[in-house]
Amino acid sequence: MHIDSLTVSHRFQGPPRSGNGGYVCGRIADRLPGTVSVRLRAPPPLDTPLRLESGCDSAQLFDGATLIGEAHGSALTMQPPAAPSYEEVEAASHRFLGARQHPFPHCFVCGPARAAGDGLRILPGAIGDGVVGAPWLPDASLADADGVVRREFLWAALDCTSGFSVLPLPEGLSMVLGEFCVSIEGSASPGERCVVTGWPLCHEGRKRSAGSAVYGGNGRLIAQARAVWIEVPLADWR
Incomplete structure (x- = not known):
């Protein structure tokens, strides 16, 4: 188990007083290989030291005792539309x-x-x-x-x-x-x-x-x- 400190800078806000969801999900998923799914449980606070716990196949982000989001390995079967110019x-x-x-x-x-x-x-x-x-x-x-x-x-x-x-x-x-x-x-x-x-x-x-x-x-x-x-x-x- 790895334990790291993560702070979402005000630059990366989404809604007011909250981190952009995609950015925060990417930070939670950072240590996991392959396709990853992240579920957000609470708004990620800005400029606040958070605790990121990660293992081989999962990761969780906490604000104190509050679970902000959790990640795990997943699969994605989709066919995107052709790329526009x-x-x-x-x-x-x-x-x-x-x-x-x-x-x-x-x-x-x-x-x-x-x-x-x-x-x-x-x-x-x-x-x-x-x-x-x-x-x-x-x-x-x-x-x-x-x-x-x-x-x-x-x-x-x-x-x-x-x-x-x-x-x-x-x-x-x-x-x-x-x-x-x-x-x-x-x-x-x-x-x-x-x-x-x-x-x-x-x-x-x-x-x-x-x-x-x-x-x-x-x-x-x-x-x-x-x-x-x-x-x-x-x-x-x-």
């Missing part, structure tokens, strides 16, 4: 719903209030047949010692894009990430012209499921995910 998703991003009204405008991944190089600024818009897409130029600050984008930022990129594929929501509601299963099959480089897509899968009660994928500059699949989103009152975050 970079030019196609550039045009789609001008149809980004969050440009007009965004519940979390400072979200690290999709917040339009974040500056380039600070947030990811992945702003997906409709392409067709329920698919949304956005361009992504990873910033140099996201790279690891080998010069490739760190895995937790691939998790983050996959997160919000899937959520925008299952909108709109009834008035007064928002969504939070409940469960996230990710398979990383390649790597991205800072400045690479990446494409991120999302598409709806199913809707059951308060749960909305969606897929997402990140493609590299030559159209190769880098990572894919299945997300389960939970409808919550927007007032809970205000």
